[in-house]
Amino acid sequence: MxxxxxxxxxxxxxxxxxxxVVGAVQPAIAAPVRDAGDQAAPSRKSPVGATEQEIARALSTSLRDPRWREQVRAAALGTGDVDLQALARGTAAPRGRDLLATVSAADRRIVGLKGLPASTGSLLRLRLGAPSMRAGLGADVTPWIAVAAAADDARTITAYDSQGRAHAVDTARVPDRPMYILDIDVTKAHRAGLKVLQKAFADKGLxxxxxxxxxxxxxxxxxxxxxxxxxxxxxxxxxxxxxxxxxxxxxxxxxxxxxxxxxxxxxxxxxxxxxxxxxxxxxxxxxxxxxxxxxxxxxxxxxxxxxxxxxxxxxxxxxxxxxxxxxxxxxxxxxxxxxxxxxxxxxxxxxxxxxxxxxxxxxxxxxxxxxxxxxxxxxxxxxxxxxxxx
Structure with missing residues (x-):
């Protein structure tokens, strides 16, 4: 492999x-682990991946606020991908408002780490882990948060609970427990990145x-x-x-x-x-x-x-x-x-x-x-x- x-x-x-240059599923939850870095198959080892892990942990603890948790739930059930920064900016829930500065800073950091212009805007997105999780996502449920940026052949991904504790989740099967997945808007980043590359090479006459x-x-x-x-x-x-x-x-x-x-x-x-x-x-x-x-x-x-x-x-x-x-x-x-x-x-x-x-x-x-x-x-x-x- x-x-x-x-x-x-x-x-x-x-x-x-x-x-x-030019132009039907058994639970798949394992025992808690000490930290995301202890995974046998950790998420992407890069500054971008580390930033996403920080936001996933911060978001997971913020969901202890019932009002904020319900707003996140409604957004995740209502659309495929939720702009996390925009969601935090539009809430009056204290934990959501507290998260805004952290998410905004993370978005700016990721844009810079990817060599994209500041005008790219927010890239962090949140979505439900799988369609089968919709039925289990009740108002009284606090989902775990995992980061999508792991190797495709990883055996586990790290998910955080509302206490910020890390858990290893089997990637081979969709878990019964509802989970949110934190990801980057790849399409937006890709298109902005192509423009950066095209301009750089055009400047060299290519x-x-x-x-x-x-x-x-x-x-x-x-x-x-x-x-x-x-x-x-x-x-x-x-x-x-x-x-x-x-x-x-x-x-x-x-x-x-x-x-x-x-x-x-x-x-x-x-x-x-x-x-x-x-x-x-x-x-x-x-x-x-x-x-x-x-x-x-x-x-x-x-x-x-x-x-x-x-x-x-x-x-x-x-x-x-x-x-x-x-x-x-x-x-x-x-x-x-x-x-x-x-x-x-x-x-x-x-x-x-x-x-x-x-x-x-x-x-x-x-x-x-x-x-x-x-x-x-x-x-x-x-x-x-x-x-x-x-």
Whole structure:
């Protein structure tokens, strides 16, 4: 399992960073433990993870206030993810108001640790651990608080009770006891992080538009595309067998990265959000544009599908790989871009990183029908599609 996870991490990090260059259940509660750090499989060992653990403990003790506890309960039952800072700001309950300053400071700290701009705003979110817990979440129940940011193969996660005591919770089965899960708004952080990376690399000239010195064939192709429209590859159906998300992490946050060389010969990868792809073992029919071929110099591209977690410092990553990416040049034929990036990234920078789910190689403009993924974890059906311009 360790080697498998390491392999996923290596493939994923390389492709992700290239991408932004341009463009019925038995109880599962174990005996209390002394502290979160004593877990056999602790939550993410990072400053971000440590901050989340602090907030989880503080929130758990605040739920001793019945008025505040009921407000949290109503919010958790009413929506999928609750903005914890906004909830604390809007309450008149003393324990909730007392929590506001702590949560606000934690949000600012996490934003900074992830290398995101202050304008990103709040990231801490709270939700019910699983839909099956709704029936047990009565007004007289005080749920435990756990942090989602643990390794996907962790055997336990740490949950805090209303006294702030830590308990080991089995990750293999959904517990009967109602629990809240503290998490980061991964979609919000991911989109803000991509902007940070894109700007950093654009400042180094790695996202330049086609130049006048491009070949005549490239220029003619661009002119034709501009006048009439552009060819695309459309996904008509897609399924993954394993989205890599255990119960405590909820629905997956899926997206794909399409990699290749841009019209100017510089490395290019387009990020394609797949917000509908929530669960494994389900076939989705999105009719979604996956590749815009007018953006690419060659008639070949690779696709990597992943589920985003968190823990990335986007600004630091951009600084570390700039030099390596500047050495990647167009050699007149399609070449993979992953290895140059992998060599520039320390493994220790990622712990609960985005999970590699599946990949498809040498996708062409005329590719059609069912395409099985390289790792056997998913498939998609595609077809060429011409997008007309008005």
């Amino acid at each position: 360790v080697s498998r996870s390491s392999k996923r991490r290596g493939v994923l990090i390389g492709v992700m960073l290239c991408a932004v 996202t330049s538009l086609p130049k006048a010195a491009d070949s005549a064939a490239t220029a003619n192709r661009a002119a034709t595309t501009s006048a009439a429209g552009w060819w695309a590859t459309k996904v008509t159906a897609v399924e993954v067998n394993d989205d890599e998300e255990p119960w405590f992490k909820g629905a997956a946050e899926m997206f794909s990265l399409v990699t290749g060389f841009g019209q100017d010969g510089a490395a290019r990868v387009d990020s394609v959000d797949m917000p509908y792809l929530d669960y494994d073992g389900t076939v989705y029919y999105p009719n979604q544009i996956l590749v815009n071929w007018s953006n690419y110099k060659y008639n070949l591209a690779d696709v990597v599908m992943m589920e985003d977690d968190d823990g990335t410092n986007y600004r630091a990553l951009a600084q570390a790989i700039t030099t390596a990416l500047l050495t990647v040049t167009d050699q007149g034929t399609y070449i993979p871009l992953v290895n140059a990036v992998l060599s520039a990234i320390p493994d220790g920078w990622f712990t609960d990183d985005p999970d590699y789910v599946e990949s498809w190689y040498t996708l062409a403009q005329n590719s059609t029908g069912r395409l099985n993924g390289a790792s056997g974890n998913g498939w998609m059906t595609v077809e060429p599609y011409f997008v007309e311009q008005f």
